[in-house]
Amino acid sequence: MPDSLPVLEVCVDSLGSARSAVAGGADRLELCSALSSGGLTPSPALTRSVCALGVPVHVLIRTREGPFSYIPDEVEVMVEEIRDAAQAGAAGVVVGALDAGGRLDAAAMRRWAEIAAGAGIRAVCHRAFDLSTDLTGSLEQLQAWGYSGVLTSGGAPGALAGADRLRRLREQARPGFEVLAGGVRPEGLAELLRRSGVTAVHGSFSALWPAESPATSLGFDLRERRTDAEQVAQARRILRVAAASQVPATQPDQREE
Template structure:
């Protein structure tokens, strides 16, 4: 029987992790400020709280204990980092590991737009036994297939990619090419980027190993002039999460 395609949800709090576990997700990517920035590193206390929340959800053969993978991204913007920023990322990786995270999600590029192999080696070494996912920095690399070779050699477990498009649903051809190449490399391809449950059948058609989405909704809660204006905040929507699980055929989805 072919391996079931995994569901990963991007979450920002313990409640999101519980929802992910309830619908049968395999992993969460834990981050902060997702909608405003695309995601930055969460606090060490938040990592601890989400790891604790994931650990108390009963597991079964159909729905194993949820894995917590922590985004390590020191700021919004591009992926070319200064020595000071790399030092901060190394510290964040250590803190995530100490808190019990199963993996880290990161990426570093050179000024010419290639994988920064030297920086990545240091970051991967800091992760020790935790899995490393290379995030959508891949989508700004001119030759993602060549980058995939490099990342596999470095020991990266998987890449998160939209296939270079604004939304994964528009990057199907490149996703399929990455999947084809990954079969020779032993690295997973996870489709993500503006994914909705309705996009999942087409993404499955490319052969990806996993699908990643935020399944979030906004809560209106104006902070006033000193609290971010009328932006409110985001939470994981259980109905969207469940719809994604159903589209993937996950057994825990009800």
């Protein structure tokens, strides 16, 4: 591992969760709304409030639930959401789109990268990348289009299951391009770092509150997804130990799965 600590990014969808993540030691936040639905674009007002906490914020840009394929009008709505995020103080945006063939949507992805660059913020591809038909080719495309990183589990349901692919993606990436291991939890984090060699990890470290849905809910789930500051702090401690131990990160695991 490098001398500096791996980056710990926490995904949040409320001001309270953002505060908990910062208290636990998050280096960066990914801000969305409706995290339990996979995440949607947050409001500019929420973005301003979270950016005021003093850590870099990457804003998810996703105008609706459903598949990562968008009509041209939706692409332009998301252009405006990128501009809103930049004006609200975001350090970057997180986007992703696929075409009918399962490849990254070149027109949409290039458009969003250009808008982000023009606004002076980073552009990162989210886990639509993991659904693309060719991860190696998709990574090359993202680098050519000016993206600064990708959130990925290596095409697997979870980052630990995709650790070996994550290692290969990290080795493929050019200097400065961040391969951000997504969907991590404290348990398994040390092994993930050892097997993949990633220098940035991402998770929500959250749970629904209250644990049981209220008896009277009017047909809605009235629970809140809250980030647990202690889970974030536990992840931070694991990252600190891993960095101190300088475990070689490029050696593949020799055990049977």
